Amino acid sequence: MRSFLLLPSLVALMLSAASVSAVENSPSIASAAQIHAMRCFSLKRTPVHMNLTDTQLYTKALTHRRPTRRATAHQRRASTVADVQSSVRIDVANMDTGYPLGSLSVDDGGRLAVDGSGPGTTFSTLTSSGSALGTQRRILVPSLSGFPNLGAIQYASTDSPTLGPGLSSGVKITGVADPGTQPGDLPAYLESYESGATSLPTETDVWTINYLTGVIGLQWINPDGSIPDTTLISNGNGIAATGDLAAFNSVHGSGWFTVKLTRSA
DSSP: OHHHHHHHHHHHHHHHHHHHHHHHTOHHHHHHHHHHHHHHHSSTTSOOOSSOOHHHHHHHHHTTSOOOHHHHHHHHHHTOOOEEEEEEEEEEEETTTOOEEEEEEEOTTSOEEEESSSOOOOEEEEEETTOSEEEEEOEEOTTSTTOOEEEEEESOTTSOSOOOTTOOOEEEEEEEOTTOOOTTOOOEEEEETTTEEEEEEEEOSOEEEETTTOEEEEOOOOTTSOOOOOEEEESSSOEEEESOHHHHHHHHOTTOEEEEEEEEO
16 A cells, blocks of 8 residues: 555656756757857957857957968058159259249250259159158259269369368269269269269269158268268359358358259159
């Protein structure tokens, strides 16, 4: 009689155990747990985002991938800067007053001078696209046969090729024979239109061009490699440069003043 009464309890206990076993081995619940774990830990070193779909997880993973070779190649091509040959004229103005003096020209005798009446000589130089400033540039004078490079030579054979404060030395702007000098070179002994067969300390790739304002400057390099502040000057006719205008005028005449050179189309 007691065994018969215990039978329902035993059956209930067996059904409960079977239910627990089925829950533990359920494929659907195990899969959900795995998906949850994947969502929490698949993206290393990133914050855990709950309740994301598998598509969202895959999209987030893509954002952490390194750029492809094709993408970086496109960026490299976009950053390439090209040099373009340009024909320009060079206008001359008084630096202190802004008064225009004319354009730099090759006169009838073949000398470079300031021309207040004509359109000026056509020069040629390289223009860097995408760049605001060009340094150590070469300017060509196609019309000056035999001396096609616009350069700077020692002003006089009695001068020193070293420019600087307190020094009366200067350099004259004229046409220089090939091959000229390279950017950053020290002065080299080359022939020029002004010196003829006599070689004087010379530099050609000394021009600074601001492509936004058009202003042209000159940077001379001394024989010892030092770089002095260099000022462009004129007496109303020729063009020169010095490191000390007052000292230069004390030796070469008092009619020299600072000028600004500007390129124009």
